[in-house]
Amino acid sequence: MQNQAPESPIQRIVLIVSDGTGITAETFSHAVLSQFQSVSFQQMRIPFIDTLEKAAEVAERIDRYTQERGQPPIVFSTLVDQQILARVRQSSGIFLDLFGTFVAPIEEALGVKSSHSVGRTHMGVTSEQYRNRIEAINFTLGHDDGQFVRELSQADVILVGVSRCGKTPTSLYLAMQYAIKAANYPLIPEDFERNTLPATLLPWRHKLFGLSINPERLSEVRNERRPNSVYASLEQCRHEVAEAERMMRREGISWHSTTTKSIEEISTTVMQAMKLGSTTY
The missing domain is CATH 3.40.50 (Rossmann fold)
Structure with a gap:
């Protein structure tokens, strides 16, 4: 047949x-x-x-x-x-x-x-809600990937996690949709060697929320950016993810895996965990 x-x-x-x-x-x-x-x-x-x-x-x-x-x-x-x-x-x-x-x-x-x-x-391009959204977008763009560490006191949330785990798109979605000032900061191998959070983040521990990802998926994502590099190798991804999750558990930072989640789902989880996003019309 x-x-x-x-x-x-x-x-x-x-x-x-x-x-x-x-x-x-x-x-x-x-x-x-x-x-x-x-x-x-x-x-x-x-x-x-x-x-x-x-x-x-x-x-x-x-x-x-x-x-x-x-x-x-x-x-x-x-x-x-x-x-x-x-x-x-x-x-x-x-x-x-x-x-x-x-x-x-x-x-x-x-x-x-x-x-x-x-x-x-x-409507309401001159409204307070609109101005807040623009300010949040500008703040988030300026505090992407740890590139600007001053004014973190103004952040509503600071997302932490290994490179390419979804911090930037989640931050921008929170800013554009909910006027949330979302900074994000990468956890890198040097942080794991020191066995401590970056000193810049310590004063704002209460604002931190962690993102993680399946190492196999992380390797796929990184290979799209830097094919066949140590950075994208499965061994390196497994090491970084394990160390990042270990650090977040030790520091008492709530975290969530982005592997099978949409940006909307991740953002909602962040907002619920950090009690953000109440809007009045």
Whole structure:
């Protein structure tokens, strides 16, 4: 009997339609669609749909996809203007209105009508929250990889761990998404030889959170940067990871493995452990 070829995954077009950037709807769609691992989704973001003319073009695009593929696209929307929303909904897409789904129950619970203002998610470029975010990003960029050690007193958290374990992307995500001033500092072989934390970090022990990683994965990551080097060798990676984890345990530093975690998951873990991220609107 001949082996049967594996079935091709189901494929579906997904459109993210918004009167703003569409980032909010895109983030939500990723979370929802990740539950359907047997389906291959082709996602496209269509931002700044803020006129009836643009809405008509989107509706035509949706109908064209339906005709070409024989299946209607899945449409995630954060459109606020009711006329624009109604025009897009005249199309053949499977429509998921995120604002309509959540705003109406909240209006009923609060006894207050929402403003139905376009672009409210990203308004307030002069607001305190926006300024805090910009300050956090600048701080984090300036305190990446231990390159600037002054003003660590201003840090909300200082991530420590071996080189290439995920400190920089986690720091930037915390700054950009939550206005958290996140510095990061590498633990290097010289620190392990001294058997102590870098002196720069000792006054801020209460702000430290450690990141670790599986040595095999670390070797893969380092080989992409410095192929066939001692730095990237599995033996070196095993040594550094073991020493870093030993140091963090000895110093009483909470730590988390990044090996199989997304930046969002790592950041959430850091925020919970360090009690960060409360936001008021």
